[in-house]
Amino acid sequence: MNTLLLFGSMLGLALLGVPLIFAILAASVLTIMVVRPEMPMVLISQVFMNGMDQFLLLAVGFFFLAGEFMNRGGITHRVIDFAQAIVGHLRGGLAQVNIVSSLFFSGISGSAVADTAAIGSVMIPQMKKRGYSGAFAAAVTQCSSVVGPIIPPSIPMIVYAVLAEQSVGEMFLAGIVPGIVIGLCLMAAVGILARARNFESSPRVAAREVLRTGLGALVALMTPVIIVGGILGGIMTATEAGAVACLYAFVVGTLHFRELDLSGIGHSLVAAAKGTSIVLVIVGASSLFAWVVADLRLSQAIGQAITGYSDNPVVFLLLVNVFALLLGLFLDPLAALVILVPLLLPSAEALGISAVHFGVVLVFNLMIGLTTPPVGYLIYVSAHIAEERPERVMRESLPFMIALFAALAILTFLPAVSMTLPGLYRGGG
Incomplete structure (x- = not known):
């Protein structure tokens, strides 16, 4: 009752x-x-406030701000130029460039929506000029953008780490190889479609051009190296790494590229404040929800129901995938994490599933929800940029959705994909 x-x-x-x-x-x-x-009602408010009163959550605001500085500081074109130089010669070249650009950009923004807006505003018009349909260009953009919150830095990974009491550094490490796997699956889908639809390809560029564009993008691509390396090297906490990333992004945007002006700084501060406020409210609400779940012993009940059906970890993960994908159709990913982590994580750990592996699978499930109706924000953002009807974008997204599900199966059934780097880090530590 x-x-x-x-x-x-x-x-x-x-x-x-x-x-x-x-x-x-x-x-x-x-x-x-x-x-x-x-x-007493005062205790309810204390549970809510205690959820937000965590030093680690300062990192969320810093990473939001660093991403905004980088987005407005001249990064996008340089990342796309480098991607064009290394994969533009493949059949379906601009679609491949779109995917690789998202892989690179995800290490800067950590946000799927930011990835879609930044990469899409440049790549979608270019693809349309080269003869790709607007719906296809939007579909490639929105589906490749789900990598944003998988490769570090990642706001959902930080939120999961807080909810699950896991290391942010290990969660960041665990997302690197899965992010690459997702990108390769999407590139394979483009390759198949390129042959079926006879897409164009561009001449291979000279090594000198690859080097030139690579050096132009290197400053931007150093961001995830600084963040992850600083955390794992014990030099910085996740919060300190976020502050350093902000300073680095500010210096790069204002002094190196000289494209981050006062207006851009102001818009970045406002956008970061909004994003951080939303996350803090979500985490505070999650604390209260988790308290209720624990008090009602819902986690134990769910665990007993699942283990009564099967105590096989693979079956459990399959059920989690189905449940999370269905929930992702209707819920924002962070809100879904609030519900799913306290309900399902205890059962996962009881079955011997690593909390880090479980987190990667869960976050990726919920990111796929951003590309599916009715809530999928990425559909509407990409459709707006492409000036296409959302239903056409959804139709063109189907082959890429198959690629995303293939990647999900790999991440689910091969834990080593997400656990190898954290394991090496623990072994080396």
Whole structure:
């Protein structure tokens, strides 16, 4: 009955149009008031505030700001030029460039939406001029942008690390190889479509051009090296790495590329403040939701239900994939993490599944949701840039969705893909 109250009120408020995170918060408060009427309201607010009052969460604001500085500081064109030099000669060259640009850019922005907006605003018009349909260009852009929150730095990975009490450095490391695997699966899909549709290819550029564009992009591509290397080397905490990334992005944008002006700085500060505020509210609500889940013993009930059906870790991960993909159709990824981590992580760990591997699989599942209707933000962002109807973009996205599901299967059934680098780090440490 109490479980029905929690999820029923949450669903009812969401259907009434209440933003999901506030629906989660209100449902949690209502359930506490009914189940624990003796609990003072001040304790509810303390649980909420304690969730946000974590030093590690300062890193979220810093990474948001660093990404904004880099986005507005002249990075995008240099990253795309380098990608053009190394893969533009392949059949379907501009589509391949789009994917590789997203791989590079993900190490700067850490955001799928930022990736779609930045890469799409440059690549989609270019692809249309070269004869690609706007819907196809938008589909490539939006599906390749899911890599943004997988390769470090990644806001969802930080949020998961906080919720699951895991190392941010290990979560960042765990996303590197999966991000490359996702990119290769998408490039394979482009290669197949390029042959079927007889897409163009460009002449191979000289090594000198590759070197020139590589040096132009190197300053930008050093960002993830500084962040991950500083954290794993014990030189900086995740929060300090975020602050250093901000300083580095500011210096690069203002003094090196000289494209980050006062207006850009102001817009970056406002955008970073908005993004950080949203994440903090989500984490605070997650603390209260997790408290209710623990009090109602929902995790144990779910664990017993799953293990009663099967105690096979592979079956469990398959069920998690189905559940997370369905939830991702309707929920924002961070809000979905709030619900899924306290419910499913205890069962995963009880079955011997690494929390780090589970986190990578879960985050990638929810990122796929950004490319699917009805909530998929990336569909509408890319369709707007391409001046296409969203339904046409969805249709063209189908081959790339198959590639994303293939990558998900690889990450799910081959834990070594995400666990090798964290394992090497632990062994070396």
